[in-house]
Amino acid sequence: MLTPAGERIQVKSLRRTSTGRRTNLSPVRDAEYDQLLIVIFDEDFNVTEGLRLPRAAVERLFDHDPYVNGRIVRVTRRMRADPEVEAVDLSSVLLPGEHA
Numbered sequence: 841m842l843t844p845a846g847e848r849i850q851v852k853s854l855r856r857t858s859t860g861r862r863t864n865l866s867p868v869r870d871a872e873y874d875q876l877l878i879v880i881f882d883e884d885f886n887v888t889e890g891l892r893l894p895r896a897a898v899e900r901l902f903d904h905d906p907y908v909n910g911r912i913v914r915v916t917r918r919m920r921a922d923p924e925v926e927a928v929d930l931s932s933v934l935l936p937g938e939h940a
Contacts, residue, residue, distance in 0.1 A: 848875075850868060855881045856881065856882055858883060864915075867912050869908075875893065875894055875895065889927070893925050898911060902914070
């Protein structure tokens, strides 16, 4: 995604369910982004949380895994506690075609 200011944002998502314990996102395979935006959904696909990390934080926190040819970002306490990880309020974001 490209913002009007020219910032390149890679978006990844994670769906939390009552039975699932998944913490990992699909691999980040390139470096053609400035920020990583993580969108977390509940089991009904309601947005519950947003997190933003600069690319430098992604590269510092998550090693490149040659098996997947990318970095597997995991939403953990350690990641959330990092000073460069920013909570983002996505509650007021509308999809195209939606009306407030």
